[in-house]
Amino acid sequence: SYILYHDQIIKDGSIPVDPQDRGYLFGDGIYEVVFVYDKKPFAFKEHFARFEQSAKKLELTMPYDVSTFKKLTDELISKNNIENGMVYIQMTRGVAPRNHLYERNMQSVVTGFAKSVSLENIAESQASGISTYLTEDIRWLRCDIKSLNLLGNVMAKRKAADFDCQEAIQHRDGTVTEGSSSNVFIVKNGTLKTHPSTNLILNGITRQIVIKLAQQNGISVLEEAFSVDDLLHADEVFITSTTMEVTPVTKLVGSESQSYNIGPVTLKLQDDFKKQIIKNTSV
Numbered sequence: 001s002y003i004l005y006h007d008q009i010i011k012d013g014s015i016p017v018d019p020q021d022r023g024y025l026f027g028d029g030i031y032e033v034v035f036v037y038d039k040k041p042f043a044f045k046e047h048f049a050r051f052e053q054s055a056k057k058l059e060l061t062m063p064y065d066v067s068t069f070k071k072l073t074d075e076l077i078s079k080n081n082i083e084n085g086m087v088y089i090q091m092t093r094g095v096a097p098r099n100h101l102y103e104r105n106m107q108s109v110v111t112g113f114a115k116s117v118s119l120e121n122i123a124e125s126q127a128s129g130i131s132t133y134l135t136e137d138i139r140w141l142r143c144d145i146k147s148l149n150l151l152g153n154v155m156a157k158r159k160a161a162d163f164d165c166q167e168a169i170q171h172r173d174g175t176v177t178e179g180s181s182s183n184v185f186i187v188k189n190g191t192l193k194t195h196p197s198t199n200l201i202l203n204g205i206t207r208q209i210v211i212k213l214a215q216q217n218g219i220s221v222l223e224e225a226f227s228v229d230d231l232l233h234a235d236e237v238f239i240t241s242t243t244m245e246v247t248p249v250t251k252l253v254g255s256e257s258q259s260y261n262i263g264p265v266t267l268k269l270q271d272d273f274k275k276q277i278i279k280n281t282s283v
């Protein structure tokens, strides 16, 4: 396979890994995951905009502009013969003798890879719904940055899997924030609710698209914090992410438990999102 290293697409296995890269030492870096449908990246512009914002918030240097990143993404897709799948791109602050204090304007290190994904697997959980595990959100207070520091997220995901759940739903003092790698929506009396895009969640690209699609359909959307109690009494629950699109939640376990039906609002948005994929334009 072919991977991305700086601004080159090269054969896998040939890149030097520097143990003093701040990505390894401190998790000092950011990443993006873009889905590929029919050989084309989906919502690339939106993902790149978030990448730039994450870089800015951490004072990371952007070495290339959007057109270079787009060209490299296209090349990763074509060289790896990706029909449907994903492209992962990360950028660390770079290499320097270990010191917590970072110097500004270091030379960032960009790496990435592409991977084929079976759309049938996604379609399966979208048809049947998934089980989720309710757990405390133990993460830091800058979840808006798509940083490489994902320990809280991976611990939540592991715990969820131990309870036979595909995703965790996290709450901070009883306020539902988001999944371990997805955003959470509830439907109550036809109204959609999801946590506002504050420092406590990652503002998902799928989340943003789903909100717009809902608004275009006259479904009212409240970007408002809601409680675990609201989650328990919701008519419908679904999660959104680049890799899961719009996936219904049919079960909640953990300190509380509940079952949900897959409802009309979820199905409508799932369908609209599929149409958006086919169009592959901005909403």
Ligand code: PMP
Residues within 6 Å of the ligand: 033, 153, 178, 179, 180, 181, 182, 183, 201, 202, 203, 204, 205, 206, 207, 240, 241, 242, 243
């Ligand atoms: N929240 C977290 C913590 C995530 O890791 C992700 C997936 N990257 C999301 C939300 C969903 O974001 P997106 O729709 O951009 O994939």
